[in-house]
Amino acid sequence: MRRFSTLSVVRAAKQSFKSRSRPQESDNFEKHFYGSGSKEPEKKKIWDELNISKHEFFIRKYGNITPEERKKLDEKVARQRRLREERRKHELGEDYNKPKPRTVLNPLSEYIYGTHPVISALQSGKRDAFSTLYIFNPKEKAEQILDLAKKYGLKVVEKKSKGEMNMLSSNGVHNGVVLETKKLQIPLISSLGADFDGEAGTYALKTYVDYEKKVTVQKNIVRNVQPGNNKFPLGVFVDGVTDPMNLGSIVRSAFYLGVDFLVVPEFDSARLGPVAAKASAGALDLMPIYKADLPLQFLDNSRKNGWSIVTASAELSEQQLEDQKEKHKRQLSARTADPSELPLILNLTPTLLIFGSEGAGVRTNVKLRSDFLVGLSKGRNDDQLVDSLNVGVAAGLMIAKCVEQ
Structure with missing residues (x-):
């Protein structure tokens, strides 16, 4: 039997303790050096x-x-x-x-996403039908949305993941709520009517019923003005705005600033769908919107009925004027007005503001049907790349200028 001396045992124990303590000392050093709760560098x-x-x-x-x-x-x-x-x-x-469950979208439905668009769609009741409300950890106003869903007897489906909600919203910012609903039906308009009463605060629109019969509809002016002042309606017409984000931005500004209605061409315009609804923060379902199948004829008829047509257009440069026909040069130059004159125009006549496409702006044949061409001046005297405003921003500024008291 092998015997171990006391001295050898002590030496072995010391050696074992040193070998075990080194990594602990290293860990302790790292912990205190980098601070409690901090991560060591990768x-x-x-x-x-x-x-x-x-x-x-x-x-x-x-x-x-x-x-x-x-x-x-x-x-x-x-x-x-x-x-x-x-x-x-x-x-x-x-x-x-x-098999993994697949989210199949109904091609006959729209999927409105985001807190405010969903609430506006349910509150306005402009859509023909609502189908299903999908939720996943709603961020805000969840109780209000669920109460509205209960009012309409909607089926509420709680999704298991954010990925499923992303599929429903096409990766839009949904805030945890998506509403399956019918598409927004946009009435067809013939012209802006001649029957308006500034004192009573009403105006008329001529719309179609079943694309055949024309009817005149009386509407109330929505803007708040000082008591005793005459007030005329203010509308917005968008000419070839193809970006739904820009169109939604225009709708949002127009609704907030008190525009009475908005008209879009039936063709060559962005779709008034979920993207525009989200960009409008819900104003798309609250704003009176119409479509014109013959835009130029619509403008001509409205002008004959006493409406002032004001086109948002920067003052033409010498080169741009040179590119125009001789008769067009005189007409366009004579119709240029200053933005400060916008409140005066609205105080005298009902007014329709026109905003053009993101790149080319308003078409020449639309400008020639306008009473006034109004543009916002550039604040910098340079030739930098930024030489124009986003159409949504320009619309907000022009509308705000127009409704100044």
Whole structure:
């Protein structure tokens, strides 16, 4: 039987203690050096140290291996995949063989997303029908939305993931709510009527019923003005605005600033769908909107009925004037007005403001049907790249100028 001396045991114990204490001292140092609760700096990957990409690193490592080594590597990868799949089977159990549920969108429906667009759609009641409300951790006003859904007897479906909501909203910012509903029906308009009463605060619109019969509809002016002042209606016509974000922005500004209605051409215009509804912050379902199938005829008829047509257009440069026909030069130059005159125009006549497309602006044949051309001056005297305003921003500024008291 082997005997150990007391001295040898003590020496072995000291050596064992030192070997165990070193990593603990190192851990303790790292903990106090980086502070309690802070993360240690991530260790640099070997490809970062070599200053090459990860892909290049593995090409160098495995690009020149022998067939035998390649076979072993393939077997290792296959084994890892098999073990990963076995682990997934164990975790899912009976659900492993079930196909993943797919979110199928109804092509006859629209999926309005975002807190304010959903509330506005349910409150306004302008849509023919509502189908289903989808929710996933709603961010705000959840109780109000659920109360409105209960009022309409909507089916409420709680989704299990944000990814499912993203599919419903086409990756839009949904705030945890998506409403499946019928598309917004836009009435067809013939012209702006001649029957308006500034004292009573009413105006008329001529619209179609079933695309055949014309009817005159009386509307109330929505703006708040000082008591005793005559007030005339203010409308907005968008000419070829094809970006739904810009169109939604115009609707939002127009609704907030007290525009009475908005008219869009039936063709060559952005769709008044979920993207525009989101950009309008819900104003799309609250704003009276009409469409014109013959825009030029609509403008001509409205002008004959006493409406002033005001087109938002920057003052034409000498080069732009040179490009116009001689008779058009005189007409366009004579119709230029200053933005400060907008309140005066609205105080004297009902007014329709026209805003053009994001690139080309308002078409020449629309400008020639206008009573006034009004543009906002550039504040910088330089030739930098930014030489115009976004149409949504320009619309907000022009409308605000127009309704100044």
